[in-house]
Amino acid sequence: MPTVSRDEVAHLAHLARLAVTEEELDLFAGQLEVILTSVARISAVAAEDIPPTSHAVGLTDVFRADVPRPGLTQQQALSGAFAAEDGRFRVPRILDES
Amino acid sequence: MTTELTRLSAAEVAGLIHAREITAIEVAQAHLDRITAVDPALHAFLHLDAEVALAAAAAVDDGLRRGDPPASALAGVPLALKDVFTTVDMPTTCGSRILQGWRPPYDATVTRRLREAGVVILGKTNMDEFAMGSSTENSAYGPTHNPWDLDRVPGGSGGGSAAAVAAFEVPLAIGTDTGGSIRQPSALTGTVGVKPTYGGVSRYGLVAFSSSLDQGGPVARTVLDAALLHEVIGGYDALDSTSIDAPVPPVVQAARVGATGDVAGVRVGVVSQFRGEGYQPGVLRAFDVAVSRLRELGAHVLEVSCPSFDHALPAYYLIAPSECSSNLARFDGMRYGLRVGDDGSRSAQEVMSLTRAAGFGAEVKRRVMLGTYALSAGYYDAYYGQAQKVRTLIIRDFAAAFERVDVLVSPTTPTTAFCIGERVDDPLAMYLSDLCTIPVNLAGNAALSVPAGLSDDDGLPVGLQVMAPALADDRAYRVAAAYEAARNAADGGPLAHRVPDLNAEMVAR
Numbered sequence: 263m264p265t266v267s268r269d270e271v272a273h274l275a276h277l278a279r280l281a282v283t284e285e286e287l288d289l290f291a292g293q294l295e296v297i298l299t300s301v302a303r304i305s306a307v308a309a310e311d312i313p314p315t316s317h318a319v320g321l322t323d324v325f326r327a328d329v330p331r332p333g334l335t336q337q338q339a340l341s342g343a344f345a346a347e348d349g350r351f352r353v354p355r356i357l358d359e360s
Numbered sequence: 361m362t363t364e365l366t367r368l369s370a371a372e373v374a375g376l377i378h379a380r381e382i383t384a385i386e387v388a389q390a391h392l393d394r395i396t397a398v399d400p401a402l403h404a405f406l407h408l409d410a411e412v413a414l415a416a417a418a419a420v421d422d423g424l425r426r427g428d429p430p431a432s433a434l435a436g437v438p439l440a441l442k443d444v445f446t447t448v449d450m451p452t453t454c455g456s457r458i459l460q461g462w463r464p465p466y467d468a469t470v471t472r473r474l475r476e477a478g479v480v481i482l483g484k485t486n487m488d489e490f491a492m493g494s495s496t497e498n499s500a501y502g503p504t505h506n507p508w509d510l511d512r513v514p515g516g517s518g519g520g521s522a523a524a525v526a527a528f529e530v531p532l533a534i535g536t537d538t539g540g541s542i543r544q545p546s547a548l549t550g551t552v553g554v555k556p557t558y559g560g561v562s563r564y565g566l567v568a569f570s571s572s573l574d575q576g577g578p579v580a581r582t583v584l585d586a587a588l589l590h591e592v593i594g595g596y597d598a599l600d601s602t603s604i605d606a607p608v609p610p611v612v613q614a615a616r617v618g619a620t621g622d623v624a625g626v627r628v629g630v631v632s633q634f635r636g637e638g639y640q641p642g643v644l645r646a647f648d649v650a651v652s653r654l655r656e657l658g659a660h661v662l663e664v665s666c667p668s669f670d671h672a673l674p675a676y677y678l679i680a681p682s683e684c685s686s687n688l689a690r691f692d693g694m695r696y697g698l699r700v701g702d703d704g705s706r707s708a709q710e711v712m713s714l715t716r717a718a719g720f721g722a723e724v725k726r727r728v729m730l731g732t733y734a735l736s737a738g739y740y741d742a743y744y745g746q747a748q749k750v751r752t753l754i755i756r757d758f759a760a761a762f763e764r765v766d767v768l769v770s771p772t773t774p775t776t777a778f779c780i781g782e783r784v785d786d787p788l789a790m791y792l793s794d795l796c797t798i799p800v801n802l803a804g805n806a807a808l809s810v811p812a813g814l815s816d817d818d819g820l821p822v823g824l825q826v827m828a829p830a831l832a833d834d835r836a837y838r839v840a841a842a843y844e845a846a847r848n849a850a851d852g853g854p855l856a857h858r859v860p861d862l863n864a865e866m867v868a869r
Contacts, residue, residue, distance in 0.1 A: 266733075274729040278685060279692070279709065281717035286725075293726060293787055294733070300788055301674035305742045307750055314748030315755060317572045317602070318558040318804020319830070324601040338465035342696030353694050354708040 264298040266291050365390040367857070370437045370531040370585040377436035380424055384417035384436030388480050391438045395482070395529045398862045401869075403504050404514075404524040406443050407450050408483035413438070416480045423478075433588050433612075435478030440524045440533040443484035444491055445576070446565040447471050454567050455487040455499035455517075458691050458698045458719025468565020469597045470534060470576050477592045482530060485520030489721045490688065491541055491569045493517050494793035497784050498723045505780070506549060507859050508820055510869075512777040515545030515793070521579045522549040526859055532589050533579040538570050539676050540773075540797025542577050543809040547772035547823025550811045550855045552586045552840070553579045555797075557830045558804035559604035561590075562597035570683040571602075573676075573801045581856040583810060583841040587615040590833070606831065609806075614834035618841025624658030626839060629765035633669045634796050640775040642815030646822040647771045650812040653846050654769070654839070664761045664768060668753035672799040675754070677791060678734050678747035679802070685731030688724065691716065726787065755803045762829045767839050770796045772809040772823030796825060806833040810840040811855040813847065821855065 268287045271294065275282040282290070336349055345352040365373065365387055376382045392410050399405055420436040430436070446452050446464035453459045467475070474481060488498035496504040496519030506514040507527035514523040518535035522545030525533050535542035537555035546553025554577045561576040568574060578589035594608040630651060635644055655661045693699040693715030694708070701714035720728070734743040761768055774795055783790040800807040809823035824843065828836040848854050 271729065274732050276713075278728045278732045279689075279712045279716055280720070280725055280728065281713040282725075289722075290726060290729065294730060297677065297726070297730060297787060298733070301677050301743070304671055304674040304678065304746050304750060307671050307746065307753070309746065309749040309753065312749040312752050314745060315751040316748060318751075318755075318802070319602065319604065321559070321602060326598055326601075334465055339695075341465050342462055344693065344696075344699035344702070351695050354702050354704075354706055354711045356708045 264295065264302055266295040266298065366394045366528040368531065369582050370434060370580060371582070371588060373531060374434055374437050377420070378424065378430045384420040384480060385414060387436060388413050388417040388438050388482065391482060391530055398527055398866070399529065401505060401510055401862060401866045402507060402523050402527055403502055404485055404520045404527065404529060405440065405483045406453060406455070406486050406501055406520070409450055412449050413480050413482045416475070420478045420480070430478060432477035432479070432592055434532070434592055436480060437532060438480045438482050438530050439474060440483060440485045440521055440530045441471065441474070441481050442487055442518050442521050442533070442535050444487060444536055444567050445470050445534065446567070447481070447484070450484055452484070452567070454491070455489045455501060456719065456721070456724070457500040458715070460698065462697055466565060469562035469599055470593050471565060473593050479532070479592065485518070485524055485533060487520055488517035489724050490567070490684070491517040491536055491538055492684065492723050492727055494540070494544060494790050495783065496520060497780065498721055500721055503780055506777045507862060508550065509777065510865060512779055512820070513548070515548035515777065517541040518545045518579065522546050522551050522553065525549070525551045525579050525581055526856065527862060531581060532585060534576060534593065535579050536566060536574055536576050537801065538573045538680060539801050540794040542579060543797050543807060543823065543825060544773050544793055546579060546809040548777040548821065550821035550859065551579055551581055552583055552808065552810050553577070554586050554590060554808040555800060555806065556590060556594060556833055557604070557806045559602050560608070560806070560833065561594050562600040562603050564597055564599035568687040570680040571687060572683060573680060581854065583837060583844050584612070584615045584619065586808070587611040587837050604831070609831060609834040611834050611837045614838040615841045618838035619845045621657055621842050621845055623654065623839055623842040626659045626767070627765040628654055628659045628661045628839065629664035629761055629768045630661060631669065631768050631770045632663050632665045633667070634770035638774050638792065639771065640815060640817065642817035643771050643775060643822050646813045646815055647824065650824045650843060651769065653850070654843055657842055657846055662765065664765060666757040666761055666799070668750065668757045669799045671750045672754055672802055673791065673795055675747040675750040675802060676798045677730070678743050679751070681727040681731035682734045682744050683731070685728045685735065688728055691719065723787070751802045754799050758799070758803045758805060758829070767835050768827040770825045772796060772825040776815045776818055776820035776822060800827055805830040806836055808836045808840055810844055813851065813855060
C-alpha cells in the first residue's frame, strides 16, 4: 500500500513547479495517499503478456503535405503576454537558479 | 412569443428561421433575455456577448433575405460553447484563474465550423477547472446550479453547458468528454449528450487536459438536435493529427430512422458490471424500465459481461493525471495568462511556482502531482505502464461484446445529481460519478446519454447510456432516438419540459 509523506509531496510539488504551503503539504499527503491506495490495485491485474495501449485510435506517423501556411503574427503571439519588450516576451531571470 | 421560442428544439427553430417566419435576431434576443432572467440563479455562463451574438444572427438573416441557402441545417440557432474552446472574440478561461481574461489569438476548429455553419454563439459556459471534475464545483468562478434543484450540482466538467440547455437558455451547447464530462452532466440535467468516437471531432483549439482521451461533442434536448450539431462540428481536420480521415457517421439519418421506432432486431447488451453496490435503487429501476422499453420496440436484449471495466476507474485516474501533468506544464506564466511574484528579484522558476500555486485550484494541483508521481522513475511500470495494459483489456472486452451485440447500455451514472458541497472534500467519492462513462474514453469508441425519466426515490433525472463501436456513432443515435420517441409517447412529452419553472423557484428564494 503506497504511503505519501510530506517530504514526498514537497518533492512532487517542486518537480511540478507548484509552490505549496505547510497546510497544503498535510492536506495533499493525505489525499494523494487515499487516491494512490485506490488506484494501486491496478498493479494486481495480471497482464504480463498484454501490450500497452497509448492511444485509443491506432494512428501512427501522420504526415501532411509540406506546404507553408501562415502562423501567428508577432503581434498575435505577444497579445497575451504579461510583459513584452522589443517584440519579445519579457521573463524573469533564468540564471542562478537553485 | 419569446418564451415559446426558447422552448423549441434546434431543428424547429432552424425551420422557422430558414422559412423566414422569424428572424435569427429575434431568436438570439429571446435566448439572451432568458439568460438574463434565469442565469443569476444558475451561473451556467462565464461570459455572454450579446453584441457578437446579434451580429452573427444578423449575418444569417441578411443571407436568407438575399435568397442565399442557409449555411447549414442549424444556421441561426443559438449555442453555448464550453469555455475550453478558443475564441478570438471572447475570453477563454477553462474555468481557471490562471487564464482569467485570456483572449486567444486563434479560433478552435470547432469554433470555426460553428461560425461557418451560421450557428450563433451566445457565450462561454462554466466548467470544472481544465475539465477536471464531475460537479462544476472546481471552477475558479463558482459552481453552476442544476435547474432541476438549485441546491444540487449539474454534473461536470461540462455542467455549464448541460445546465444552459436544460434551463432553456440555449437549445444547443458544446461540451468535452475526457471521462464522462458530456454524458454525466447530461444525465444529471435530463439532456442529451454525446461523446463521439475519439478523433471524430477536431481537438485543435480545445485546451488539452488528457490528449489521448479528450473529445468534443454536442449537448441538446433532443437526439435529433444532437445529431445535427454533431454533423456541423465533426469530420477530418488537418490541424489535428489524431483526427480521423473518414466521413462523419450518418448520425442525422440514424436519428430520423430511430425516431420512427425502428430498432427491430437490434441486439442490445446490458453491461452486467454496472449495477450493484453504490448504485442508487431509483436509478436502477429507471434503467430497467428503459431496457424493457427497448425490448418492447423489438430489440434483442441480452446481458454482456465486460470484466475489465472494473479496472477502468483506477486506469483512468493514472492515465488522465499523467497526461494532465504534462499538458498543464505549458501554464508557466511566461507567455500568456497569469504571472505572480515577478518583482525583479525572483527567478523564472520561482515565479513559475508562485504563478501555478496561485492560478490552479486544489483538484488541478492534486492531479498534476498524481501524474508527476505516476510518471516517476520506479513507479512508471507499476502505475502508468499497467494502466496502459488495462486499456488494452478494456478495448478487448468491447471488441468481444460487439461481436455479440450492436450496442451496449448502462445507467450513465450510478446516482442522480448530488448536493453542492457533498463530495467536494472527498476526491474518491467524486471520481465514482464517472464509473460507467470512463471505459468508453479509454477505448475511444462512441457513447451518448439520453434522458431515461426521473428516479422514483428523489424525482431527479436519470440517463440511459448507449455505447457503440468506434466510427459507428450512428448506431447509438438510432437506438437513442427510438427510445426517446417511445419514452416521450408513454410519458406525454419530453422529459426536458418537466424541469421546474425557474422564475418561480427564484421568487421562492
